[in-house]
Amino acid sequence: MTNTAALLEKLRAGLSAAAIVTDPAIIAPHLEEWRARGVGNTPFLLTPGSVEEVAQIVRLCAEAGVAITPQGGNTGLVGGQTPQGEVLISLKRMNRVRGVDATADVITVEAGAILANVHDAANAAGRRFPLSLGSQGSATIGGLISTNAGGVHVLRFGMMRDLVLGIEAVLPDGQIFHGLRSLRKDNTGYDLKQLFIGAEGSLGVVTAATLRLFPRPAGHLVAMVALETPEAALELLQRARDETGALAAFEIMNRTSVELARNLPGVRVPFDPPPPWLALLEFESAVPDGFRDSIEAMLASAIDDAIAQDATIAESEKAAADFWSLRELMAAAHRTVKTPQVSHDTSTPVSAVPAFLHQAGAAVERLSPGVRIVAFGHAGDGNIHYTAIAANAESRFPAEQISAAVHDVAYALGGSISAEHGIGVFRRAELVRFKDPVALATMRAVKHAIDPLNIMNPRVLFEPD
Numbered sequence: 001m002t003n004t005a006a007l008l009e010k011l012r013a014g015l016s017a018a019a020i021v022t023d024p025a026i027i028a029p030h031l032e033e034w035r036a037r038g039v040g041n042t043p044f045l046l047t048p049g050s051v052e053e054v055a056q057i058v059r060l061c062a063e064a065g066v067a068i069t070p071q072g073g074n075t076g077l078v079g080g081q082t083p084q085g086e087v088l089i090s091l092k093r094m095n096r097v098r099g100v101d102a103t104a105d106v107i108t109v110e111a112g113a114i115l116a117n118v119h120d121a122a123n124a125a126g127r128r129f130p131l132s133l134g135s136q137g138s139a140t141i142g143g144l145i146s147t148n149a150g151g152v153h154v155l156r157f158g159m160m161r162d163l164v165l166g167i168e169a170v171l172p173d174g175q176i177f178h179g180l181r182s183l184r185k186d187n188t189g190y191d192l193k194q195l196f197i198g199a200e201g202s203l204g205v206v207t208a209a210t211l212r213l214f215p216r217p218a219g220h221l222v223a224m225v226a227l228e229t230p231e232a233a234l235e236l237l238q239r240a241r242d243e244t245g246a247l248a249a250f251e252i253m254n255r256t257s258v259e260l261a262r263n264l265p266g267v268r269v270p271f272d273p274p275p276p277w278l279a280l281l282e283f284e285s286a287v288p289d290g291f292r293d294s295i296e297a298m299l300a301s302a303i304d305d306a307i308a309q310d311a312t313i314a315e316s317e318k319a320a321a322d323f324w325s326l327r328e329l330m331a332a333a334h335r336t337v338k339t340p341q342v343s344h345d346t347s348t349p350v351s352a353v354p355a356f357l358h359q360a361g362a363a364v365e366r367l368s369p370g371v372r373i374v375a376f377g378h379a380g381d382g383n384i385h386y387t388a389i390a391a392n393a394e395s396r397f398p399a400e401q402i403s404a405a406v407h408d409v410a411y412a413l414g415g416s417i418s419a420e421h422g423i424g425v426f427r428r429a430e431l432v433r434f435k436d437p438v439a440l441a442t443m444r445a446v447k448h449a450i451d452p453l454n455i456m457n458p459r460v461l462f463e464p465d
């Protein structure tokens with residue numbers, strides 16, 4: 001009997017029937033990468049309903065020497081959630097809200113809870129969980145923690161790491177780490193929950209988390225601004241931040257990205273033809289009235305000073321949602337492209353975003369003449385999603401060299417090759433090229449200390465020895 005067949009027998013003896021899935025039709029969607037970049041395989045899918053079931057699964061897998069890949073909403077963009085022979089654990093049945101404390105401003109949820117449902121639960125308690133991204137209808141708290149997700153409100157509220165107060169997780173030997181604290185202050189040695197944030201499933205299975213909540217904004221305003229250059233975007237960012245004190249999101253999109261997304265259903269572009277750059281600004285205030293004046297004044301002065309070409313404010317919630325859908329459908333728009341493409345998730349210091357765009361553009365054009373550049377993202381955080389698309393099917397398009405060149409430019413400007421998506425499998429080789437060797441060796445030492453059998457998502461982060 002093979003290792004996995006014997007393991008399956010033991011799992012059947014200990015788990016509820018609902019926790020074991022062997023039907024290929026049910027398993028199939030869990031093996032498909034969102035952008036169709038590879039299909040995975042797994043002997044079977046496990047869908048535990050409790051932390052105790054997760055602990056039992058991990059302990060039995062460790063005893064059998066069978067590796068595990070955890071999965072949440074399967075929206076990750078670096079291939080870390082796609083098993084290649086590992087047993088797949090989906091947390092989708094562990095999706096309960098365990099409690100909300102509106103006074104302490106915390107919510108405790110299971111790892112399989114979908115982000116949009118956590119928004120609703122916080123809302124129902126008169127509070128707000130501010131992490132927000134295009135995949136929020138599918139991405140789960142466990143996946144968002146494991147990738148240390150960012151999204152559109154990092155400017156004001158930080159990354160997922162800044163929003164997590166406590167974590168419950170199952171360690172690679174099956175022990176349960178009971179770290180579901182809701183304290184703002186707790187200086188009692190190493191902050192072990194941090195190990196699981198951004199670990200991409202390599203140090204254990206996150207089963208629940210306690211998250212920070214915030215007041216809901218009373219005033220809310222969304223504006224779209226037409227710009228000529230990335231330098232102008234940077235100036236607008238500074239003005240919006242300093243002159244309104246209410247900036248919550250600052251996204252930019254280049255013309256090619258807007259042209260790609262504008263034909264998708266539900267998208268409306270307020271400027272026709274689209275300008276070279278569009279900025280999407282969101283403002284929030286604790287008071288309902290009065291803050292619009294400072295925003296209008298800031299936009300008017302930006303136009304007078306030739307920083308902005310034009311600006312429009314969404315006059316209804318529907319109009320605001322329409323502005324956001326243009327930005328949020330950017331990732332989906334890539335799927336309509338039929339020529340070769342290669343994507344990046346770089347960050348640089350915010351002040352270096354224009355230099356990054358110019359230098360990367362020149363480097364990529366040298367490698368692939370006529371290349372189309374789709375550049376958009378969280379400019380307020382220095383995070384640009386940067387995709388090179390071949391001019392046509394016959395064009396020279398050395399994808400690996402293009403990626404290396406884009407990463408070289410970001411790194412030379414003091415940036416990172418992964419701002420918010422993680423390393424996963426797709427960026428492992430580049431991590432070796434750019435991560436400080438001492439940091440990489442320390443990461444390996446941590447992995448070995450916690451997971452000596454290399455059971456937990458063994459293909460992410462590190463190149464095989």
Ligand SMILES: Cc1cc2nc3c(=O)[nH]c(=O)nc-3n(C[C@H](O)[C@H](O)[C@H](O)COP(=O)(O)OP(=O)(O)OC[C@H]3O[C@@H](n4cnc5c(N)ncnc54)[C@H](O)[C@@H]3O)c2cc1C
Nearest residue numbers: 072073074075076080134140142143144146150151201206
């Ligand atoms: C349209 C679209 C827009 C996006 N926009 C953004 C954005 O703005 N900002 C951003 O940061 N990301 C963005 N992403 C990427 C993605 O949504 C995030 O990476 C998200 O955090 C993944 O959550 P998930 O539940 O789908 O995790 P999965 O894709 O299932 O898994 C991601 C990683 O986490 C691990 N993992 C999942 N659950 C657990 C668990 N319970 N315990 C341990 N490990 C686990 C997996 O093994 C894998 O390595 C976007 C993706 C799409 C498709």
